[in-house]
Amino acid sequence: MISPLLSLQDTVTGFLLAGVGNVDLRKKTNYLIVDNKTTVKQIEDAFKEFTSREDIAIVLISQYVANMIRFLVDGYNKPVPAILEIPSKDHPYDPAHDSVLSRVKYLFSSESVQQTGDKKSTLHETSSDKNYILVTSSFYFL
Amino acid sequence: MAAVAASAAAEEPRLLGSVPGAEDAVESDGAVGEEGRARGDDDEEILRFMDSVDGYLVLMDSLSSALRQGWLDLASARHSMGPSRVSSTLFNHKEQTASTKLQVVDHAEVEPSESKPLFTLSKWRLQEESASNNDDPVQTGNKPKLRHRGSATNPEDGNLARDSITAESLTCADTSNHVQRARSKALSVFGGLVSPKLRTAQISFETALELIVGLANSRSNILASSSQIKQ
Numbered sequence: 001m002i003s004p005l006l007s008l009q010d011t012v013t014g015f016l017l018a019g020v021g022n023v024d025l026r027k028k029t030n031y032l033i034v035d036n037k038t039t040v041k042q043i044e045d046a047f048k049e050f051t052s053r054e055d056i057a058i059v060l061i062s063q064y065v066a067n068m069i070r071f072l073v074d075g076y077n078k079p080v081p082a083i084l085e086i087p088s089k090d091h092p093y094d095p096a097h098d099s100v101l102s103r104v105k106y107l108f109s110s111e112s113v114q115q116t117g118d119k120k121s122t123l124h125e126t127s128s129d130k131n132y133i134l135v136t137s138s139f140y141f142l
Numbered sequence: 143m144a145a146v147a148a149s150a151a152a153e154e155p156r157l158l159g160s161v162p163g164a165e166d167a168v169e170s171d172g173a174v175g176e177e178g179r180a181r182g183d184d185d186e187e188i189l190r191f192m193d194s195v196d197g198y199l200v201l202m203d204s205l206s207s208a209l210r211q212g213w214l215d216l217a218s219a220r221h222s223m224g225p226s227r228v229s230s231t232l233f234n235h236k237e238q239t240a241s242t243k244l245q246v247v248d249h250a251e252v253e254p255s256e257s258k259p260l261f262t263l264s265k266w267r268l269q270e271e272s273a274s275n276n277d278d279p280v281q282t283g284n285k286p287k288l289r290h291r292g293s294a295t296n297p298e299d300g301n302l303a304r305d306s307i308t309a310e311s312l313t314c315a316d317t318s319n320h321v322q323r324a325r326s327k328a329l330s331v332f333g334g335l336v337s338p339k340l341r342t343a344q345i346s347f348e349t350a351l352e353l354i355v356g357l358a359n360s361r362s363n364i365l366a367s368s369s370q371i372k373q
Contacts (some may be wrong), residue, residue, distance in 0.1 A: 014347040019242035057244040082358045
Protein backbone atom coordinates (compact mmCIF):
# COMPACT_ATOMS: atom_id res chain seq x y z
CA MET A 1 0.00 0.00 0.00
CA ILE A 2 1.16 3.50 -0.75
CA SER A 3 0.70 6.62 1.30
CA PRO A 4 -0.39 9.76 -0.53
CA LEU A 5 -0.02 13.21 0.86
CA LEU A 6 -1.70 16.56 0.55
CA SER A 7 0.79 19.10 1.64
CA LEU A 8 2.94 22.10 0.93
CA GLN A 9 5.98 22.09 -1.35
CA ASP A 10 8.82 21.29 1.07
CA THR A 11 7.00 18.57 2.95
CA VAL A 12 6.11 16.83 -0.30
CA THR A 13 9.70 17.09 -1.55
CA GLY A 14 11.00 15.59 1.67
CA PHE A 15 8.62 12.66 1.67
CA LEU A 16 9.31 12.00 -1.98
CA LEU A 17 12.99 11.79 -1.07
CA ALA A 18 12.04 9.12 1.46
CA GLY A 19 10.56 7.04 -1.36
CA VAL A 20 6.79 7.39 -1.05
CA GLY A 21 6.31 9.07 -4.43
CA ASN A 22 4.28 7.19 -6.99
CA VAL A 23 3.72 8.32 -10.57
CA ASP A 24 1.70 5.98 -12.78
CA LEU A 25 1.60 5.58 -16.55
CA ARG A 26 -0.95 8.38 -16.90
CA LYS A 27 1.37 10.70 -14.96
CA LYS A 28 -1.04 10.62 -12.07
CA THR A 29 0.74 11.29 -8.77
CA ASN A 30 -0.11 10.16 -5.26
CA TYR A 31 0.47 13.61 -3.85
CA LEU A 32 -1.00 17.06 -4.20
CA ILE A 33 1.12 20.12 -3.68
CA VAL A 34 -1.04 22.83 -2.19
CA ASP A 35 -0.07 26.38 -3.02
CA ASN A 36 -1.81 29.71 -3.46
CA LYS A 37 -3.39 28.62 -6.74
CA THR A 38 -4.88 25.37 -5.40
CA THR A 39 -8.61 25.61 -4.84
CA VAL A 40 -10.55 24.03 -1.99
CA LYS A 41 -12.45 21.99 -4.57
CA GLN A 42 -9.22 20.43 -5.78
CA ILE A 43 -8.21 19.54 -2.22
CA GLU A 44 -11.65 18.08 -1.56
CA ASP A 45 -11.52 15.97 -4.69
CA ALA A 46 -8.02 14.69 -3.91
CA PHE A 47 -9.06 13.86 -0.35
CA LYS A 48 -12.14 11.99 -1.51
CA GLU A 49 -10.15 10.09 -4.10
CA PHE A 50 -7.38 9.09 -1.70
CA THR A 51 -9.78 8.01 1.03
CA SER A 52 -11.86 5.87 -1.33
CA ARG A 53 -8.98 3.92 -2.86
CA GLU A 54 -8.22 0.45 -1.53
CA ASP A 55 -4.48 0.50 -2.12
CA ILE A 56 -3.94 3.35 0.29
CA ALA A 57 -3.15 2.86 3.97
CA ILE A 58 -2.36 6.31 5.34
CA VAL A 59 -3.28 9.72 3.97
CA LEU A 60 -0.93 12.42 5.19
CA ILE A 61 -2.36 15.88 5.24
CA SER A 62 -0.84 19.09 6.53
CA GLN A 63 -2.95 20.47 9.33
CA TYR A 64 -3.02 23.80 7.54
CA VAL A 65 -4.54 22.09 4.49
CA ALA A 66 -6.85 19.98 6.67
CA ASN A 67 -8.27 23.17 8.18
CA MET A 68 -9.47 24.13 4.70
CA ILE A 69 -11.56 20.97 4.45
CA ARG A 70 -12.21 20.50 8.17
CA PHE A 71 -15.79 19.29 7.65
CA LEU A 72 -14.52 16.41 5.48
CA VAL A 73 -11.61 15.47 7.73
CA ASP A 74 -13.70 15.49 10.92
CA GLY A 75 -16.45 13.52 9.25
CA TYR A 76 -14.10 10.75 8.22
CA ASN A 77 -13.99 7.89 10.75
CA LYS A 78 -12.79 4.77 8.93
CA PRO A 79 -9.77 2.94 10.36
CA VAL A 80 -8.15 2.40 6.92
CA PRO A 81 -6.95 4.56 5.24
CA ALA A 82 -5.90 6.45 8.34
CA ILE A 83 -5.90 10.22 8.09
CA LEU A 84 -2.98 11.86 9.85
CA GLU A 85 -2.60 15.58 10.26
CA ILE A 86 1.03 16.63 10.21
CA PRO A 87 2.62 20.02 10.87
CA SER A 88 3.79 22.20 8.01
CA LYS A 89 6.77 24.52 7.84
CA ASP A 90 4.97 27.76 8.52
CA HIS A 91 2.12 26.36 10.59
CA PRO A 92 3.07 24.36 13.67
CA TYR A 93 0.92 21.48 14.86
CA ASP A 94 -2.05 22.49 16.97
CA PRO A 95 -3.58 19.62 18.99
CA ALA A 96 -6.81 21.59 19.39
CA HIS A 97 -7.55 21.18 15.68
CA ASP A 98 -6.49 17.54 15.29
CA SER A 99 -9.44 15.36 14.27
CA VAL A 100 -8.22 12.42 16.38
CA LEU A 101 -7.80 14.50 19.51
CA SER A 102 -11.08 16.30 18.98
CA ARG A 103 -12.72 12.87 19.26
CA VAL A 104 -10.92 12.32 22.54
CA LYS A 105 -12.06 15.75 23.69
CA TYR A 106 -15.64 14.92 22.82
CA LEU A 107 -15.45 11.61 24.69
CA PHE A 108 -14.41 13.39 27.88
CA SER A 109 -16.58 16.45 27.47
CA SER A 110 -19.34 17.04 30.02
CA GLU A 111 -22.09 16.09 27.59
CA SER A 112 -20.65 12.71 26.64
CA VAL A 113 -19.86 11.95 30.31
CA GLN A 114 -23.50 12.69 31.16
CA GLN A 115 -24.64 10.46 28.32
CA THR A 116 -22.30 7.67 29.36
CA GLY A 117 -23.42 8.02 32.97
CA ASP A 118 -27.09 7.79 31.95
CA LYS A 119 -26.35 4.73 29.85
CA LYS A 120 -24.55 3.06 32.75
CA SER A 121 -27.35 3.82 35.15
CA THR A 122 -29.93 2.33 32.81
CA LEU A 123 -27.81 -0.74 32.26
CA HIS A 124 -27.32 -1.37 35.96
CA GLU A 125 -30.58 -0.24 37.43
CA THR A 126 -29.83 -1.91 40.74
CA SER A 127 -26.65 0.04 41.22
CA SER A 128 -26.80 2.73 43.81
CA ASP A 129 -26.17 6.39 43.35
CA LYS A 130 -22.72 5.94 44.82
CA ASN A 131 -21.71 3.53 42.06
CA TYR A 132 -23.10 5.84 39.42
CA ILE A 133 -21.04 8.69 40.77
CA LEU A 134 -17.96 6.49 40.85
CA VAL A 135 -18.42 5.53 37.23
CA THR A 136 -18.67 9.11 36.16
CA SER A 137 -15.94 10.26 38.48
CA SER A 138 -13.50 7.91 36.77
CA PHE A 139 -14.10 9.99 33.64
CA TYR A 140 -13.78 13.24 35.49
CA PHE A 141 -10.43 12.26 37.02
CA LEU A 142 -8.95 11.88 33.60
CA MET B 143 -19.39 -8.60 83.03
CA ALA B 144 -22.92 -9.99 83.33
CA ALA B 145 -24.17 -7.55 80.78
CA VAL B 146 -21.44 -8.55 78.36
CA ALA B 147 -22.22 -12.27 78.85
CA ALA B 148 -25.89 -11.66 78.25
CA SER B 149 -25.28 -9.77 75.05
CA ALA B 150 -22.89 -12.52 73.88
CA ALA B 151 -25.54 -15.15 74.54
CA ALA B 152 -28.04 -13.12 72.61
CA GLU B 153 -25.65 -12.82 69.67
CA GLU B 154 -24.75 -16.55 69.60
CA PRO B 155 -27.91 -17.92 68.00
CA ARG B 156 -27.71 -15.31 65.33
CA LEU B 157 -24.17 -16.37 64.42
CA LEU B 158 -24.94 -20.08 64.48
CA GLY B 159 -28.37 -20.11 62.90
CA SER B 160 -29.39 -19.05 59.45
CA VAL B 161 -29.64 -15.33 59.46
CA PRO B 162 -32.55 -13.92 57.47
CA GLY B 163 -31.26 -11.82 54.59
CA ALA B 164 -27.80 -13.39 54.59
CA GLU B 165 -28.37 -14.99 51.17
CA ASP B 166 -29.48 -11.65 49.81
CA ALA B 167 -26.29 -10.18 51.13
CA VAL B 168 -24.25 -12.86 49.35
CA GLU B 169 -26.15 -12.25 46.13
CA SER B 170 -25.63 -8.55 46.39
CA ASP B 171 -21.93 -9.19 47.07
CA GLY B 172 -21.76 -11.22 43.87
CA ALA B 173 -23.49 -8.45 41.95
CA VAL B 174 -21.13 -5.88 43.41
CA GLY B 175 -18.18 -8.16 42.53
CA GLU B 176 -19.30 -8.47 38.94
CA GLU B 177 -19.97 -4.79 38.76
CA GLY B 178 -16.57 -4.08 40.30
CA ARG B 179 -14.95 -6.35 37.76
CA ALA B 180 -16.79 -4.61 34.94
CA ARG B 181 -15.73 -1.26 36.31
CA GLY B 182 -12.16 -2.55 36.60
CA ASP B 183 -12.28 -3.57 32.94
CA ASP B 184 -13.64 -0.14 32.06
CA ASP B 185 -10.89 1.55 34.00
CA GLU B 186 -8.31 -0.67 32.31
CA GLU B 187 -9.70 0.28 28.91
CA ILE B 188 -9.68 3.96 29.83
CA LEU B 189 -6.08 3.68 31.00
CA ARG B 190 -5.14 1.97 27.74
CA PHE B 191 -6.95 4.70 25.85
CA MET B 192 -5.15 7.46 27.73
CA ASP B 193 -1.82 5.69 27.16
CA SER B 194 -2.54 5.67 23.43
CA VAL B 195 -3.41 9.37 23.50
CA ASP B 196 -0.22 10.13 25.41
CA GLY B 197 1.79 8.04 22.93
CA TYR B 198 0.12 9.89 20.06
CA LEU B 199 1.10 13.29 21.48
CA VAL B 200 4.67 12.21 22.21
CA LEU B 201 5.05 10.80 18.69
CA MET B 202 3.58 13.97 17.20
CA ASP B 203 6.15 15.99 19.11
CA SER B 204 8.94 13.77 17.77
CA LEU B 205 7.48 14.06 14.26
CA SER B 206 7.50 17.85 14.49
CA SER B 207 11.18 17.74 15.48
CA ALA B 208 12.09 15.32 12.68
CA LEU B 209 10.22 17.40 10.10
CA ARG B 210 11.82 20.62 11.34
CA GLN B 211 15.26 19.04 10.93
CA GLY B 212 14.27 17.83 7.46
CA TRP B 213 13.05 21.25 6.36
CA LEU B 214 16.23 22.86 7.66
CA ASP B 215 18.42 20.40 5.75
CA LEU B 216 16.30 20.84 2.66
CA ALA B 217 16.65 24.61 2.89
CA SER B 218 20.43 24.25 3.27
CA ALA B 219 20.55 21.96 0.23
CA ARG B 220 18.46 24.42 -1.75
CA HIS B 221 20.79 27.21 -0.71
CA SER B 222 23.85 25.33 -1.99
CA MET B 223 22.31 23.70 -5.09
CA GLY B 224 19.92 26.41 -6.21
CA PRO B 225 16.14 26.59 -5.84
CA SER B 226 15.35 25.07 -9.25
CA ARG B 227 17.32 21.90 -8.53
CA VAL B 228 15.53 21.03 -5.29
CA SER B 229 11.87 20.84 -6.14
CA SER B 230 9.16 18.19 -6.14
CA THR B 231 8.30 19.04 -9.77
CA LEU B 232 11.37 17.00 -10.77
CA PHE B 233 9.52 13.88 -9.64
CA ASN B 234 6.65 14.44 -12.05
CA HIS B 235 8.65 13.83 -15.19
CA LYS B 236 8.92 10.08 -15.25
CA GLU B 237 6.88 7.12 -14.17
CA GLN B 238 7.94 5.53 -10.89
CA THR B 239 6.55 3.28 -8.22
CA ALA B 240 6.77 3.99 -4.54
CA SER B 241 9.74 2.20 -3.03
CA THR B 242 8.64 2.75 0.56
CA LYS B 243 5.29 1.12 1.16
CA LEU B 244 3.01 0.18 3.99
CA GLN B 245 1.56 -3.12 5.02
CA VAL B 246 -1.69 -3.30 6.94
CA VAL B 247 -2.82 -6.18 9.07
CA ASP B 248 -6.48 -5.74 9.89
CA HIS B 249 -8.34 -8.07 12.23
CA ALA B 250 -11.69 -6.69 11.13
CA GLU B 251 -12.49 -9.96 9.38
CA VAL B 252 -12.25 -11.79 12.69
CA GLU B 253 -14.04 -9.22 14.82
CA PRO B 254 -15.71 -6.53 12.75
CA SER B 255 -16.69 -4.50 15.82
CA GLU B 256 -13.10 -4.17 16.98
CA SER B 257 -11.26 -3.12 13.84
CA LYS B 258 -7.72 -2.31 14.91
CA PRO B 259 -5.42 -2.24 11.88
CA LEU B 260 -1.69 -2.59 12.43
CA PHE B 261 0.55 -0.62 10.09
CA THR B 262 4.10 -1.67 9.27
CA LEU B 263 6.57 0.21 7.13
CA SER B 264 8.39 -1.53 4.32
CA LYS B 265 11.27 0.78 3.55
CA TRP B 266 12.88 0.67 0.13
CA ARG B 267 11.06 -2.58 -0.76
CA LEU B 268 13.24 -4.51 1.67
CA GLN B 269 10.48 -6.83 2.86
CA GLU B 270 9.40 -7.62 -0.68
CA GLU B 271 12.95 -8.49 -1.64
CA SER B 272 13.58 -10.62 1.43
CA ALA B 273 10.30 -12.42 0.79
CA SER B 274 11.30 -13.12 -2.79
CA ASN B 275 14.70 -14.35 -1.58
CA ASN B 276 13.07 -16.71 0.92
CA ASP B 277 10.64 -18.06 -1.63
CA ASP B 278 12.97 -20.77 -2.90
CA PRO B 279 14.02 -22.96 -0.01
CA VAL B 280 14.47 -25.92 -2.35
CA GLN B 281 16.95 -24.02 -4.44
CA THR B 282 18.98 -22.96 -1.41
CA GLY B 283 18.95 -26.54 -0.17
CA ASN B 284 20.24 -27.85 -3.48
CA LYS B 285 23.08 -25.38 -3.71
CA PRO B 286 26.53 -27.01 -3.75
CA LYS B 287 28.14 -26.73 -0.34
CA LEU B 288 31.74 -25.85 0.31
CA ARG B 289 33.94 -28.71 1.42
CA HIS B 290 36.33 -28.04 4.23
CA ARG B 291 39.65 -29.72 4.66
CA GLY B 292 42.04 -30.20 7.55
CA SER B 293 39.70 -30.77 10.49
CA ALA B 294 40.05 -34.17 12.10
CA THR B 295 36.89 -34.06 14.23
CA ASN B 296 33.42 -33.50 12.85
CA PRO B 297 33.98 -30.42 10.73
CA GLU B 298 30.34 -29.55 10.21
CA ASP B 299 29.62 -28.70 13.88
CA GLY B 300 32.03 -25.83 14.06
CA ASN B 301 31.51 -24.73 10.51
CA LEU B 302 27.73 -24.55 10.72
CA ALA B 303 27.85 -21.77 13.30
CA ARG B 304 30.53 -19.97 11.35
CA ASP B 305 28.51 -20.35 8.15
CA SER B 306 25.39 -18.95 9.78
CA ILE B 307 27.33 -15.94 11.12
CA THR B 308 28.85 -15.37 7.68
CA ALA B 309 25.42 -15.68 6.06
CA GLU B 310 23.95 -13.18 8.52
CA SER B 311 26.73 -10.68 7.93
CA LEU B 312 26.35 -11.15 4.18
CA THR B 313 22.59 -10.52 4.47
CA CYS B 314 23.21 -7.39 6.53
CA ALA B 315 25.74 -6.18 3.97
CA ASP B 316 23.29 -6.92 1.16
CA THR B 317 20.53 -5.03 2.95
CA SER B 318 22.67 -1.98 3.62
CA ASN B 319 23.91 -2.04 0.02
CA HIS B 320 20.35 -2.25 -1.22
CA VAL B 321 19.26 0.64 1.00
CA GLN B 322 22.20 2.74 -0.15
CA ARG B 323 21.35 2.03 -3.79
CA ALA B 324 17.69 2.86 -3.27
CA ARG B 325 18.56 6.09 -1.47
CA SER B 326 20.97 7.07 -4.24
CA LYS B 327 18.30 6.32 -6.83
CA ALA B 328 15.84 8.63 -5.07
CA LEU B 329 18.51 11.32 -4.87
CA SER B 330 19.53 10.90 -8.51
CA VAL B 331 16.36 12.79 -9.49
CA PHE B 332 18.10 15.91 -8.24
CA GLY B 333 21.27 15.28 -10.21
CA GLY B 334 24.44 13.23 -10.08
CA LEU B 335 26.21 15.28 -7.46
CA VAL B 336 23.92 16.35 -4.66
CA SER B 337 24.53 18.30 -1.51
CA PRO B 338 25.27 16.21 1.61
CA LYS B 339 22.49 18.18 3.26
CA LEU B 340 20.04 16.56 0.86
CA ARG B 341 21.17 13.17 2.13
CA THR B 342 20.64 14.19 5.74
CA ALA B 343 17.23 15.61 4.78
CA GLN B 344 16.38 12.25 3.26
CA ILE B 345 17.26 10.47 6.51
CA SER B 346 15.23 12.99 8.53
CA PHE B 347 12.17 12.37 6.38
CA GLU B 348 12.70 8.60 6.65
CA THR B 349 12.64 9.00 10.44
CA ALA B 350 9.50 11.09 10.04
CA LEU B 351 7.90 8.26 8.06
CA GLU B 352 8.68 5.76 10.83
CA LEU B 353 7.09 8.11 13.34
CA ILE B 354 4.07 8.51 11.11
CA VAL B 355 3.56 4.75 11.08
CA GLY B 356 3.74 4.81 14.90
CA LEU B 357 1.16 7.62 14.87
CA ALA B 358 -1.14 5.61 12.63
CA ASN B 359 -0.94 2.66 15.03
CA SER B 360 -1.67 4.96 17.99
CA ARG B 361 -4.62 6.39 16.09
CA SER B 362 -6.09 2.94 15.46
CA ASN B 363 -5.61 2.11 19.17
CA ILE B 364 -7.37 5.33 20.15
CA LEU B 365 -10.29 4.67 17.82
CA ALA B 366 -10.67 1.06 18.98
CA SER B 367 -10.49 2.00 22.67
CA SER B 368 -12.88 4.92 22.30
CA SER B 369 -15.47 2.74 20.56
CA GLN B 370 -15.16 0.19 23.38
CA ILE B 371 -15.53 2.86 26.05
CA LYS B 372 -18.62 4.23 24.28
CA GLN B 373 -20.13 0.76 24.31
